[in-house]
Each structure stands twice: as structure tokens, then as C-alpha cells.
Amino acid sequence: MTVSSPAPALRPHAEQSFAEELAALERADSRPRPPGWRLSPWAVTQYILGTTLQDGTEIAPKYIGARRVVEVAVATLATDRALLLLGVPGTAKTRLSEHLAAAVAGDSTLLVQGTAGTAEEAIRYGWNYARLLAEGPSQAALVPSPVMTAMAEGRPARVEELTRIPSDVQDALITVLSEKTLPVPELGTEVQAARGFNVIATANDRDRGVNDLSSALRRRFNTVVLPVPATVADELDIVTRRVADLGRSLELPEVPTSLAEIRRVVTVFRELREGATADGTAKVKSPSGTLSTAEAISVVTGGIALAAHFGDGTLRPADVAAGIHSAVVRDPVSDGVVWQEYLETVAREREGWEDFYRACREVSG
Numbered sequence: 001m002t003v004s005s006p007a008p009a010l011r012p013h014a015e016q017s018f019a020e021e022l023a024a025l026e027r028a029d030s031r032p033r034p035p036g037w038r039l040s041p042w043a044v045t046q047y048i049l050g051t052t053l054q055d056g057t058e059i060a061p062k063y064i065g066a067r068r069v070v071e072v073a074v075a076t077l078a079t080d081r082a083l084l085l086l087g088v089p090g091t092a093k094t095r096l097s098e099h100l101a102a103a104v105a106g107d108s109t110l111l112v113q114g115t116a117g118t119a120e121e122a123i124r125y126g127w128n129y130a131r132l133l134a135e136g137p138s139q140a141a142l143v144p145s146p147v148m149t150a151m152a153e154g155r156p157a158r159v160e161e162l163t164r165i166p167s168d169v170q171d172a173l174i175t176v177l178s179e180k181t182l183p184v185p186e187l188g189t190e191v192q193a194a195r196g197f198n199v200i201a202t203a204n205d206r207d208r209g210v211n212d213l214s215s216a217l218r219r220r221f222n223t224v225v226l227p228v229p230a231t232v233a234d235e236l237d238i239v240t241r242r243v244a245d246l247g248r249s250l251e252l253p254e255v256p257t258s259l260a261e262i263r264r265v266v267t268v269f270r271e272l273r274e275g276a277t278a279d280g281t282a283k284v285k286s287p288s289g290t291l292s293t294a295e296a297i298s299v300v301t302g303g304i305a306l307a308a309h310f311g312d313g314t315l316r317p318a319d320v321a322a323g324i325h326s327a328v329v330r331d332p333v334s335d336g337v338v339w340q341e342y343l344e345t346v347a348r349e350r351e352g353w354e355d356f357y358r359a360c361r362e363v364s365g
């Protein structure tokens with residue numbers, strides 16, 4: 001159901017934001033399309049990784065990383081195996097899943113959000129109880145899950161955070177994925193998956209062991225691991241582009257972002273994450289948080305908002321210091337010590353980091 005509102009959506013779906021790109025790709029795409037797909041696997045990959053089409057349309061990159069990773073993910077969706085995107089937090093699993101669904105089917109909204117409280121109805125179907133009581137079980141009283149709708153319409157369904165879902169509920173997916181059918185015993189019917197149906201799931205590496213996938217379910221997925229950016233340059237590229245995109249979509253006032261400031265945020269995050277300085281000469285303690293690329297993007301975007309509204313219109317160390325502090329210091333005691341040590345032994349000594357060191361000292365008091 002869509003409740004219409006006079007204001008533009010804060011966060012439109014991928015297929016809305018990139019409708020023009022998708023339409024241009026559809027026109028340009030002469031390769032064979034798997035049943036039910038709007039684009040060929042080749043065009044889906046171009047949509048995800050970005051390119052310039054012959055007619056001049058710019059396709060912006062949605063996922064920045066190895067082409068092969070994306071190709072394997074897209075190819076999987078064209079087979080009878082489901083796709084599991086696995087990785088540590090902030091490696092763009094959710095983002096890639098949304099854009100894959102948008103490109104394959106023009107619809108990324110058939111979504112099950114996995115939590116400890118996710119019940120079987122979210123994967124199978126539920127009932128409209130008023131109707132059920134009044135009329136008994138009927139097609140009209142049945143409330144299909146996103147998975148059931150995806151099967152009926154031959155589209156991909158998305159399951160977020162699969163391993164947070166209790167194991168017995170996860171098992172409901174086994175029949176769906178192996179038999180490609182969802183029985184409705186109450187009505188003596190079943191929903192058979194139309195061609196084009198598949199499942200794109202995401203799971204967090206750190207959650208492993210929470211509700212591990214059963215081997216029966218795991219076999220039905222092809223797992224694609226999304227890596228953390230390999231080098232500072234890769235990560236800097238991701239952060240710079242995403243910050244620019246976000247600034248545009250949030251309509252933040254233009255702030256000349258100094259690349260040096262963004263590089264510093266990325267460097268601090270990487271050094272703390274990896275437990276060593278970038279030049280490899282000194283060990284550093286790691287804090288409890290993940291300090292993902294996604295968090296680096298938030299710190300810089302938050303800094304830009306501060307600079308635009310309260311600063312002198314340029315991103316300065318003081319604008320990112322508070323954001324870095326709150327990302328790093330999750331636990332005031334143990335992380336606080338780690339951060340102090342980093343500031344005193346690494347940041348303080350580094351050439352050109354004097355202002356940054358001072359700004360961070362002020363925040364951490």
C-alpha cells in the first residue's frame with residue numbers, strides 16, 4: 001500500500017531514483033534476457049558497476065568493487081540457486097541486493113526484514129483475521145508474504161539478515177527454494193513459482209553462530225562474499241562518491257570537501273580496524289565497533305552538514321572530530337582508552353595532523 005504524500009520521499013526506491021538509467025539500459029540492451037527479467041545479465045552488471053552507454057547516458061556505479069563479484073552474483077540469479085550476499089557490516093550487502101532486484105525486475109520492494117522475531121507468516125503467508133472469522137479460509141482472507149508475491153509474479157524476493165531469523169522459520173525457505181512451490185493446505189492449493197522468481201538474501205559475518213544456516217538451506221544458496229575495500233585508494237573512492245551522492249540527495253549546501261580531510265577519516269578507520277598504522281611501522285589497538293566504510297561515509301556527511309550550517313563552509317578537522325569520536329568510542333571505558341592511545345601515539349606525531357589532533361582532544365575532553 002502506498003499512502004500518497006505531498007512531500008517527496010526521503011529515500012525513494014532504487015527503481016524510482018534510477019528509472020531513467022534503467023529505461024536507457026533497457027533500450028540499449030540487445031542481449032538475451034532470462035525469463036521474467038527486464039534486462040540481460042550483462043546489462044544488470046553494467047547498471048551495478050556503472051558505464052557510459054552509446055547514446056551518451058551516464059550509468060552511475062552503485063557498487064564499487066570487483067567486476068567478478070558482481071558477475072557471479074548476477075549469474076547466480078539466472079540459475080535455480082538463490083543468492084546469499086555475505087560480509088562484515090557496511091560492505092554494501094543491502095545496497096547491492098536492492099539494486100540487483102531493481103535491475104532484474106524493476107522492483108526492490110518485496111522485502112522480508114530478518115529479525116529474531118520474524119515469524120513464518122513473513123515467509124509463507126498470514127491471514128486477515130476479521131475475514132477469516134467471518135468467511136472462513138478463502139483466497140480473499142489470505143495475506144501473502146513478500147516471498148509468496150515474488151513467486152506468483154516471477155520476481156526476486158529479498159531477505160535481509162537471514163541469519164537473525166530463528167532456524168525453524170528459516171526452514172520455511174527450504175521448500176520454497178527446492179520445490180519452488182508454496183503449499184496452502186487450508187485452501188487445498190499451492191502457489192507455484194513463476195519463472196523469474198529467486199531469493200536474494202544478505203547475512204552478516206559477525207552474526208555467524210547467532211542462527212547459523214542449516215546445511216540444507218545453505219546448499220540452496222550460492223554465497224558471494226562482499227569484501228572490505230582492499231586499499232586506502234579503493235575505500236577513499238567509495239567514500240568520496242557516496243558522500244557526493246548523499247549530499248546531492250539530501251540537498252546539503254555545497255561544501256568544498258577537502259580530499260585530505262576525507263582521506264584522514266578513512267585512514268583513521270582503516271588503521272584502527274587493521275590494528276596497525278598504514279605504513280606498517282606501529283601496532284594500534286582496535287576498538288569494539290566495526291568502523292565500516294558505511295560509518296566513514298556517515299562521519300563525513302555529518303561533518304559536511306556541520307560545516308555547511310555552523311562552520312565556515314569548508315570541511316575542517318573540527319567538523320569530523322565529533323563524528324569520529326562517537327563512531328570509535330562505543331564503550332566509554334575500553335574504547336575510550338584505545339582512542340586516547342591512538343591520538344597520543346599516532347595522530348599527535350603525524351605531520352599535518354596538528355589541527356585534527358587538537359580537535360579530537362577537545363571532543364574527548
Ligand SMILES: Nc1ncnc2c1ncn2[C@@H]1O[C@H](COP(=O)(O)OP(=O)(O)OP(=O)(O)O)[C@@H](O)[C@H]1O
Nearest residue numbers: 062063064089090091092093094095204242293294
Ligand atoms: N563497495 C561499495 N560500493 C558502494 N557503496 C558502498 C560500498 N561499501 C560500502 N558502501 C556504502 O555503505 C553503505 C552501507 O552499506 P549497506 O547498508 O548496504 O551495508 P551492509 O553490508 O548491508 O551492512 P549491514 O551488515 O550493517 O547491514 C551503502 O549505502 C554505501 O553507501
Ligand SMILES: [Mg+2]
Nearest residue numbers: 093094095202
Ligand atoms: Mg544490511
